[in-house]
Amino acid sequence: MSDTFFTAPPEWRWLVIGYFFVGGIAGGSYVIAALLDLFGAPRDRPLARLGYYAALIGAVVSAILLTVDLTRPLRFWHMLIQSESGWPMFKWWSPISVGSWGITLLGLFAFVSSLGAVTEEGWLHWAPAGKLRRGGLSTAVAVIGMVVGFFVAGYTGVLLSVTNRPIWADTNWLGLAFLSSGISTAAAALILLGLARGGAATATTHWLARLDSGALVLELLALIAVVISLGVVASVWWSAWGALLVVGVGLLGILVPLALHIRPRLLGHVSVPVAAALVLVGGLLLRVIVVLSSEGV
Amino acid sequence: MAEPMGFYTDTTVCIGCKACEVACKEWNQLPAENGGIRELSGESYDNTRRLDGIHWRHVKFVEQFPEDRSAGRWLMMSDVCKHCVKAGCLEVCPTNAIIRTEFDTVVIQSDVCNGCRDCIAACPFGVIDINPASGTAQKCTLCYDRLQAGMEPACSKACPTDSIQFGTIRELRQRAEQRVQQLHAQGEARAYLYGADEGMLGGLNSFYLLIDKSEVYGLPTNPQLPTRQLFPSSILSTLGALVLGLFGFVSLRKHRMEEIAAKRREDAGEGMGER
Numbered sequence: 001m002s003d004t005f006f007t008a009p010p011e012w013r014w015l016v017i018g019y020f021f022v023g024g025i026a027g028g029s030y031v032i033a034a035l036l037d038l039f040g041a042p043r044d045r046p047l048a049r050l051g052y053y054a055a056l057i058g059a060v061v062s063a064i065l066l067t068v069d070l071t072r073p074l075r076f077w078h079m080l081i082q083s084e085s086g087w088p089m090f091k092w093w094s095p096i097s098v099g100s101w102g103i104t105l106l107g108l109f110a111f112v113s114s115l116g117a118v119t120e121e122g123w124l125h126w127a128p129a130g131k132l133r134r135g136g137l138s139t140a141v142a143v144i145g146m147v148v149g150f151f152v153a154g155y156t157g158v159l160l161s162v163t164n165r166p167i168w169a170d171t172n173w174l175g176l177a178f179l180s181s182g183i184s185t186a187a188a189a190l191i192l193l194g195l196a197r198g199g200a201a202t203a204t205t206h207w208l209a210r211l212d213s214g215a216l217v218l219e220l221l222a223l224i225a226v227v228i229s230l231g232v233v234a235s236v237w238w239s240a241w242g243a244l245l246v247v248g249v250g251l252l253g254i255l256v257p258l259a260l261h262i263r264p265r266l267l268g269h270v271s272v273p274v275a276a277a278l279v280l281v282g283g284l285l286l287r288v289i290v291v292l293s294s295e296g297v
Numbered sequence: 298m299a300e301p302m303g304f305y306t307d308t309t310v311c312i313g314c315k316a317c318e319v320a321c322k323e324w325n326q327l328p329a330e331n332g333g334i335r336e337l338s339g340e341s342y343d344n345t346r347r348l349d350g351i352h353w354r355h356v357k358f359v360e361q362f363p364e365d366r367s368a369g370r371w372l373m374m375s376d377v378c379k380h381c382v383k384a385g386c387l388e389v390c391p392t393n394a395i396i397r398t399e400f401d402t403v404v405i406q407s408d409v410c411n412g413c414r415d416c417i418a419a420c421p422f423g424v425i426d427i428n429p430a431s432g433t434a435q436k437c438t439l440c441y442d443r444l445q446a447g448m449e450p451a452c453s454k455a456c457p458t459d460s461i462q463f464g465t466i467r468e469l470r471q472r473a474e475q476r477v478q479q480l481h482a483q484g485e486a487r488a489y490l491y492g493a494d495e496g497m498l499g500g501l502n503s504f505y506l507l508i509d510k511s512e513v514y515g516l517p518t519n520p521q522l523p524t525r526q527l528f529p530s531s532i533l534s535t536l537g538a539l540v541l542g543l544f545g546f547v548s549l550r551k552h553r554m555e556e557i558a559a560k561r562r563e564d565a566g567e568g569m570g571e572r
Binding site: 001003006007008009010011012031032035036039040041043070071072073075076078079082083084089091093094095096097100146150154155157158159161162163164165168169172173174175176178179180183203206207210211214215218222 | 347348349385388389390391392393394408409410411412413414415417418419420421422423424425426427432433512515516517518519520521523524526527529530531533534536537538540541542544545546548549550552553556
């Protein structure tokens with residue numbers, strides 16, 4: 001029996017699962033928005049702006065979910081400032097410590113980039129914000145923000161592994177699985193948001209679908225690596241959880257969307273939104289299964 | 298720093314009286330569970346079940362009887378926080394609530410903890426839990442307040458058979474070694490020390506003398522620090538980010554090239570149409 005079975009569960013449930021899902025989308029949205037901002041065409045601008053707004057809202061919602069989950073919520077700031085001395089609190093070897101700063105920074109970068117975005121849209125007339133839309137400052141913000149976005153999308157998997165709990169601490173591939181899932185769910189969310197706002201699929205939508213496909217392939221490989229690396233502990237998933245993982249995540253959340261991306265004619269003009277919706281459901285299910293199957297041991 | 302202090306628990310003389318559990322709850326003013334109305338667990342004489350937020354000492358009863366219960370024994374062991382020299386809980390705590398004291402014990406400062414529960418997931422022995430009274434993670438403090446007053450912990454003081462012994466780690470290890478030799482000489486060849494050397498998490502400042510495999514007592518065989526996963530996991534994730542970032546960049550350039558080519562075709566087509 002793996003030594004991880006002698007430990008106690010931390011009671012991380014729906015609020016934490018919700019955060020893993022929303023945080024992954026927030027981080028991924030910023031990455032996508034920054035990619036479009038740095039390397040995309042002018043017609044990609046609307047979705048880049050949407051990505052920054054999604055990252056901002058996602059970061060704020062993430063902070064709320066995590067704060068409410070604490071058993072002493074009003075002390076959330078203890079993770080950023082040492083409560084006894086007032087100095088900054090930071091432990092690079094503690095994923096939650098680095099993550100608290102990561103979410104804070106993501107929120108900040110998303111706010112700054114959103115300021116630039118609303119200026120571009122004409123809703124804000126503030127000259128300094130114009131510097132955030134072009135030039136050296138905007139490039140620096142996008143590049144550093146992209147790194148922060150990648151971090152927020154993937155560190156939660158690492159956080160689960162840096163424990164001694166069954167499944168989580170029995171593999172090193174959860175970080176990669178969550179990161180690729182974060183990028184793919186963000187792409188899917190932006191596809192749906194873009195369609196909801198704009199109506200028809202654009203060339204940017206098709207690029208998002210291509211990025212989504214790449215992330216889905218990486219996610220599938222990472223999940224296979226997770227199962228193999230679990231070894232005998234994978235027997236925990238010889239159960240309803242495992243069935244849900246294979247059908248809900250593997251099939252409906254990854255393979256079917258991939259098929260719809262490659263053969264859009266399968267469902268006609270609803271192929272793209274259906275694929276995106278399935279990716280989101282699969283992404284949520286992945287986090288539900290990984291967290292709750294371990295909590296149940 | 299003063300000399301490292303802690304517990305040596307000789308489980309062979311434990312009589313399962315639970316004086317340690319009672320003394321601990323009394324000294325730390327821990328509430329009774331369920332208003333004092335307890336359901337029997339059905340697990341031998343153990344109705345505490347496990348260490349949790351309001352149980353910082355837990356006497357385990359491991360029954361080793363054959364089917365007809367003709368002969369056999371209980372293995373009794375008072376479980377507690379191991380006060381590891383390399384403590385997983387201390388490592389991951391993001392608020393620095395968990396500290397190492399001058400006695401080399403591990404203590405959770407209840408006024409700093411915000412209840413993120415990472416320590417609960419990190420402890421290889423499943424010791425920590427949230428105390429509903431405080432809303433913070435709590436566990437054995439090795440009676441830090443009593444130690445600072447020059448007293449010994451409540452549980453070791455109450456133990457009637459000296460199964461739980463308190464002292465300097467150096468002295469406790471010597472005593473424990475002698476006891477193991479004595480047991481071996483008496484024919485109990487399975488006696489051994491669990492956590493009495495640096496091999497296990499740098500040494501446990503609450504170590505045990507056991508006479509069966511550790512799993513039988515519900516203790517992990519080879520407990521590890523949670524940060525053993527940090528570098529491998531982070532490196533794999535970073536590689537993934539690089540791959541996806543590169544894929545995003547390359548596919549976006551292709552997407553731009555396609556747009557430029559399409560626009561050129563459009564312009565050329567218009568030009569032809571005009572003629």
